[in-house]
Amino acid sequence: MAIDVAAVRRSFPILDRELDGHRLVYLDSAASSLTPEPVLDAMDRYYRWSRSNVNRGVYPLAEEATDLYEGARTTLAGFLDADPVGVVFTKNATEACNLLAYGFVRAHLGPDDVLLSTVMEHHANLVPFTQAAAAVGAEVRHVPITPDGLLDLDAAAELLADGRVTFAAFVHVSNVLGTINDVERLTRMVKDANDRAIVHVDGAQAAPHLPVSFRDLGIDSYAIPGHKMLGPTGIGALVARPELLERMEPFLTGGDMIRDVTLTGATWNDVPHRFEAGTPMIAEAAGLAAAVGVLEGYGMAAVRSHERDLTAQLLDALGTVAGVTVHGPKDVDLRGGAVSFALDGIHPHDVGAMLGSRGGCVRVGHHCTKPLMRCLDVAATTRASSYVYNDVDDLEPLVDGLEAAAAFFAR
Amino acid sequence: MSMEDLYQEIILDHYRKPKNRAPELADEAVHVHHSNPLCGDEMDLRIRVLDDRLDAVVFDGEGCSISQAAASAMTQAVVGRELKDALDLAEDFRRMMHGDDPARPDDLGDGIAFTGVAKFPVRVKCALLGWMALRDAIQTFERGASAHTVTHEE
Ligand SMILES: Cc1ncc(COP(=O)(O)O)c(C=O)c1O
Numbered sequence: 001m002a003i004d005v006a007a008v009r010r011s012f013p014i015l016d017r018e019l020d021g022h023r024l025v026y027l028d029s030a031a032s033s034l035t036p037e038p039v040l041d042a043m044d045r046y047y048r049w050s051r052s053n054v055n056r057g058v059y060p061l062a063e064e065a066t067d068l069y070e071g072a073r074t075t076l077a078g079f080l081d082a083d084p085v086g087v088v089f090t091k092n093a094t095e096a097c098n099l100l101a102y103g104f105v106r107a108h109l110g111p112d113d114v115l116l117s118t119v120m121e122h123h124a125n126l127v128p129f130t131q132a133a134a135a136v137g138a139e140v141r142h143v144p145i146t147p148d149g150l151l152d153l154d155a156a157a158e159l160l161a162d163g164r165v166t167f168a169a170f171v172h173v174s175n176v177l178g179t180i181n182d183v184e185r186l187t188r189m190v191k192d193a194n195d196r197a198i199v200h201v202d203g204a205q206a207a208p209h210l211p212v213s214f215r216d217l218g219i220d221s222y223a224i225p226g227h228k229m230l231g232p233t234g235i236g237a238l239v240a241r242p243e244l245l246e247r248m249e250p251f252l253t254g255g256d257m258i259r260d261v262t263l264t265g266a267t268w269n270d271v272p273h274r275f276e277a278g279t280p281m282i283a284e285a286a287g288l289a290a291a292v293g294v295l296e297g298y299g300m301a302a303v304r305s306h307e308r309d310l311t312a313q314l315l316d317a318l319g320t321v322a323g324v325t326v327h328g329p330k331d332v333d334l335r336g337g338a339v340s341f342a343l344d345g346i347h348p349h350d351v352g353a354m355l356g357s358r359g360g361c362v363r364v365g366h367h368c369t370k371p372l373m374r375c376l377d378v379a380a381t382t383r384a385s386s387y388v389y390n391d392v393d394d395l396e397p398l399v400d401g402l403e404a405a406a407a408f409f410a411r
Numbered sequence: 412m413s414m415e416d417l418y419q420e421i422i423l424d425h426y427r428k429p430k431n432r433a434p435e436l437a438d439e440a441v442h443v444h445h446s447n448p449l450c451g452d453e454m455d456l457r458i459r460v461l462d463d464r465l466d467a468v469v470f471d472g473e474g475c476s477i478s479q480a481a482a483s484a485m486t487q488a489v490v491g492r493e494l495k496d497a498l499d500l501a502e503d504f505r506r507m508m509h510g511d512d513p514a515r516p517d518d519l520g521d522g523i524a525f526t527g528v529a530k531f532p533v534r535v536k537c538a539l540l541g542w543m544a545l546r547d548a549i550q551t552f553e554r555g556a557s558a559h560t561v562t563h564e565e
Contacts, residue, residue, distance in 0.1 A: 020413065347475035349450055349537065357414045365450065379451015379473075408414070409476060411427045 003306040005391040011036040022359025025397045030338040030385035042290035043283040072285035079292045082214035085242040088272040093204040094124040096223035096238035101128035103248035111137035116168035118143040123368040125202035149177040149328035160193035172206035177328030178335035211300040231291035235284035245271035252277040307337040317395045338385040346409045348382040354405035421524035425480035433469040445544040447563045452478045456544040482541025484521035501546045
């Protein structure tokens, strides 16, 4: 079933907003997605109807809250084809990466180990691991990109050849280039080079937009943010093989994550609860489960196909604007809906201001990918990114705004 | 918010035809390089000093229209001023960017056109880049040095 954008839009109240008389043209879903009614309702219902803490009370209301929270874990696991025991709720994708960096890399790696990363990582999937590597004295190697913005897998093969890479962390879909990386293939390469290696993937731009099977990817862990997949802010997850979680040290300690506590020590609860210290984000979990329900209602294959078609039209539209250079793959089968570009001679800040004055929301800046900006030899880019509520009628304001910026800032 | 709130005609004039934009300066006393990695703005500022006055100020660099135009307007406003006076004016501009009424609106010259930038917090650092480079150049001169590099993190 194709996405019925008009129907989809009706469930996103914010799309009724006008800004200075302009319709809201939201092309920044790669930063954060909009929120549909069912997600708002689910959170509202928790606060109005089921409000209580989880895992503690024996009264029915508390059981209801616990069911909501644990139900969200099962729902998310189902959505990603993963084991619910391997799902740890975190605040966002960044925290999921940090949990792994602290719980696994810092605890288990040493000076003989090598970490594999790439030059296209978001800081969230880079800094926690470079910091951890520095702390344990491990080397970090970076897979470069080809001129069309794909991971250079020949170079990766060389980096893996000595069999010393024991941990790899790379992104599924680039938030700047849009590139969809061949996770299965790179994972196989890493594991063929060293069968003890752990592979972690940043799914922040993939889980919201593509059908994802954690099992089929063959990886060990996957980080996702709720707020980019129609869910609320304040919740994300580390989705992992339970065996990996078993090997990890707790990152935050305190209530709920313990089995027994004495005045001087403690033993840890089972996974995944071992990694969820204190009162969790209950309303947000309910909201995230509702978001998954909405996405499953559309069908992820339909979401992908809608965005693929729209991205093709976006690339065509950008091609009509003089002075636009698109970064990343031009083949829409190899890319997601985040499209970064330069407008010749005009700084992205100025482009963003012009679009913003016309109701257009795009992201300008380095997109938390400074090493990639250096590779592309740019300081910043303008990025338009689409989702289920975008359609061709959003492309015209973008093109008009870019042409207006070119005229306004012409020297 | 409209484009006109931010981009006054005077600002666009400075952006299109910058004043005192040059890659070098004869007999320069100080050269400072300021960058703002968050937005990728780069600014080279050079000053020549004669009898404790700014005899010449030139800038060069890359960045958004606000950063380039503000630097251009700044050079016009400060050339010929005593160093202490120029520092005082830089402070006045900085306070204006944080929403205060400037104490010396006439002395700021075209700089006054940037009042509206205060309403766009993310652009304030762009408008300040040239002025902060000037302040640094004068302070570097007063320390007896001739070059300084500063990276502004947010
Ligand atoms: C590829 C990628 N990884 C990680 C993140 C970080 O996500 P969060 O802000 O939810 O921690 C983002 C979002 O900005 C992203 O685009």
